[in-house]
Amino acid sequence: xxxxxxxxxxxxxxxxxxxxxxxxxxxxxxxxxxxxxxxxxxxxxxxxxxxxxxxxxxxxxxxxxxxxxxxxxxxxxxxxxxxxxxxxxxxxxxxxxxxxxxxxxxxxxxxxx
Amino acid sequence: xxxxxxxxxxxxxxxxxxxxxxxxxxxxxxxxxxxxxxxxxxxxxxxxxxxxxxxxxxxxxxxxxxxxxxxxxxxxxxxxxxxxxxxxxxxxxxxxxxxxxxxxxxxxxxxxx
Numbered sequence: 001x002x003x004x005x006x007x008x009x010x011x012x013x014x015x016x017x018x019x020x021x022x023x024x025x026x027x028x029x030x031x032x033x034x035x036x037x038x039x040x041x042x043x044x045x046x047x048x049x050x051x052x053x054x055x056x057x058x059x060x061x062x063x064x065x066x067x068x069x070x071x072x073x074x075x076x077x078x079x080x081x082x083x084x085x086x087x088x089x090x091x092x093x094x095x096x097x098x099x100x101x102x103x104x105x106x107x108x109x110x111x112x113x
Numbered sequence: 114x115x116x117x118x119x120x121x122x123x124x125x126x127x128x129x130x131x132x133x134x135x136x137x138x139x140x141x142x143x144x145x146x147x148x149x150x151x152x153x154x155x156x157x158x159x160x161x162x163x164x165x166x167x168x169x170x171x172x173x174x175x176x177x178x179x180x181x182x183x184x185x186x187x188x189x190x191x192x193x194x195x196x197x198x199x200x201x202x203x204x205x206x207x208x209x210x211x212x213x214x215x216x217x218x219x220x221x222x223x224x225x226x
Binding site (some may be wrong): 045103 | 114119144146148153155156157158161168169170171203207209210213214215216217218219220
């Protein structure tokens with residue numbers, strides 16, 4: 001498949017380490033956020049979401065942190081595995097635009113065995 | 114897998130031609146959004162259909178049009194294709210007009226020559 005991460009910021013981590021992927025969002029009115037994982041040649045895959053009335057949400061091996069003061073979102077992946085290698089996007093949903101999402105430019109995660 | 118399907122997988126068209134892309138939403142979902150993803154970038158919102166009506170549009174010209182059918186499947190039509198229309202076209206389905214998680218299909222890779 002084709003790469004979707006040709007000119008993206010890249011994070012390289014060792015297998016087993018924890019990964020932290022950061023995202024700055026633009027609209028202070030955004031009240032819902034999703035992290036997506038996109039593997040080469042595939043569509044984005046839902047990982048975890050968070051609403052603006054929360055500052056932390058945990059899933060299986062993943063945690064999302066939201067700091068509304070500085071409009072910053074992060075995705076933490078525990079015990080990173082080779083299968084986690086992909087491009088990760090954060091997407092924001094401004095309250096007034098219902099289910100229309102604005103995507104960040106993405107971060108490419110490389111997991112070294 | 115999300116249950117969202119798209120066809121065709123790949124398509125090659127000539128500049129000036131017209132193209133129709135198709136999307137079947139996940140069972141129980143009544144909202145379909147279309148996104149364009151250029152190589153190395155995040156998806157960009159084209160438009161959204163909710164219960165067969167257009168429910169929001171991004172910054173795309175009128176030659177990008179769509180339909181949603183009673184079974185909530187959807188089509189994206191692009192007229193007068195330009196070279197810059199070459200991209201991965203993604204559809205995402207969700208439930209309702211509010212801020213809900215949306216699930217993406219695998220995309221259609223369109224190449225305009």
